[in-house]
Amino acid sequence: DGGITQSPKYLFRKEGQNVTLSCEQNLNHDAMYWYRQDPGQGLRLIYYSQIVNDFQKGDIAEGYSVSREKKESFPLTVTSAQKNPTAFYLCASSIELGGETQYFGPGTRLLVL
Amino acid sequence: GEDVEQSLFLSVREGDSSVINCTYTDSSSTYLYWYKQEPGAGLQLLTYIFSNMDMKQDQRLTVLLNKKDKHLSLRIADTQTGDSAIYFCAEIAGNMLTFGGGTRLMVKP
Numbered sequence: 001d002g003g004i005t006q007s008p009k010y011l012f013r014k015e016g017q018n019v020t021l022s023c024e025q026n027l028n029h030d031a032m033y034w035y036r037q038d039p040g041q042g043l044r045l046i047y048y049s050q051i052v053n054d055f056q057k058g059d060i061a062e063g064y065s066v067s068r069e070k071k072e073s074f075p076l077t078v079t080s081a082q083k084n085p086t087a088f089y090l091c092a093s094s095i096e097l098g099g100e101t102q103y104f105g106p107g108t109r110l111l112v113l
Numbered sequence: 114g115e116d117v118e119q120s121l122f123l124s125v126r127e128g129d130s131s132v133i134n135c136t137y138t139d140s141s142s143t144y145l146y147w148y149k150q151e152p153g154a155g156l157q158l159l160t161y162i163f164s165n166m167d168m169k170q171d172q173r174l175t176v177l178l179n180k181k182d183k184h185l186s187l188r189i190a191d192t193q194t195g196d197s198a199i200y201f202c203a204e205i206a207g208n209m210l211t212f213g214g215g216t217r218l219m220v221k222p
Contacts, residue, residue, distance in 0.1 A: 006155075033210075040121075042201060042214040043156075058209075090155055098208030101146070104156040 003027065004105035006091050011110045013078065013085060021076045021108045023091030031097040032074035036060060037088040037107075046089075049074055050097040078110060086112050117204055117213035124219045131189040133216045135202035138183060142204040145178065147187045150199045150215070159187070159200075194220045 004025040013019045023032065030051050035043040045058030049068040063082025068074050074093075078085045089108045094100040117137045125131045137145065143164050148156040162169045162176045162185070169176045175188040185202055199215040 004155075040215075042117075042212040045209065048209075092156075098205065101144070101158060101161060102210055103158065104148075106155040107153070109153070 004091060004093055004103060006089075006105035006108050008108060009106070011108055012113050013110060014113050016080045018077055018079050019110070021078070021089055021091075021110070023074045023076065023105060025072055025074075025091075025093045025103075025105075027093055027103065028071070029093035029095055029103075030071070031094045031100070032068070033092040033094075033102065034058075034064075034066065034074070034076045035090045035092065037090060043090065046076065048097070085110055117202060117211050119200075119202060119213040119216045121214070122217050122219065124221060125192050126221050127192060127194060129192055131187075131192045131196065131218055131220075133187045133189075133200050133202075133218065135185040135187075135213050136183055137185065137202070137204045137211075137213075139204055139206040139211075140180070140183065142206060144205050145176075145185050146201075146203040146210070147174075147176065148201045148203065148212075150201065152198075156201065189218075192218075192220050194222060196220055 007022045033048045034046040044060050047066045049055040052071050065077045091105040092102040094102045119135050146161040147159040149159050173190045177186045197220045199217050201215045203210050203212045
């Protein structure tokens with residue numbers, strides 16, 4: 001089955017801790033994206049990657065970091081610098097950047113202890 | 114910057130039609146999308162329309178595009194309780210997908 005997977009489904013973070021959210025796709029898509037969704041709100045773009053070894057900041061990149069060492073993987077690290085990390089995080093991918101349909105993973109809910 | 118707007122809530126009775134509206138700002142958008150999000154889940158692509166089309170029909174879903182007014186709508190015929198979800202419209206602006214805030218559709222039995 002082709003698709004996008006995210007893990008874990010729920011993640012708890014302690015104060016001062018960095019946590020990493022996993023996103024994997026087997027759709028052979030070049031572009032991948034991370035969005036943050038707060039309750040009752042739309043999606044805001046954190047980071048995106050057009051191709052392997054490339055990534056760019058989105059609208060709310062502060063306190064987050066990413067890597068794109070493999071085409072199929074785009075992990076997101078929520079660092080201790082992100083003061084309000086509680087949210088639902090969605091990963092997406094598309095064949096190429098811009099003008100193409102984005103397909104979404106099931107999401108990871110991050111909660112702060 | 115670009116802004117995509119939707120009303121927050123829509124309540125309908127089971128079996129009625131639902132119409133969810135969206136306004137967008139970028140007249141150069143090439144594609145416009147409708148996504149569905151069920152509670153605690155990711156976004157599911159429902160349908161999309163190319164900007165040179167006025168209408169697209171896909172089973173119970175009808176998308177209408179009014180480019181002059183930059184208005185997009187999604188009509189769901191014979192709405193069922195399983196259609197209860199948040200519906201997001203989105204436009205391609207530049208190279209990025211810009212989302213509306215979502216419309217929560219509530220279906221009453």
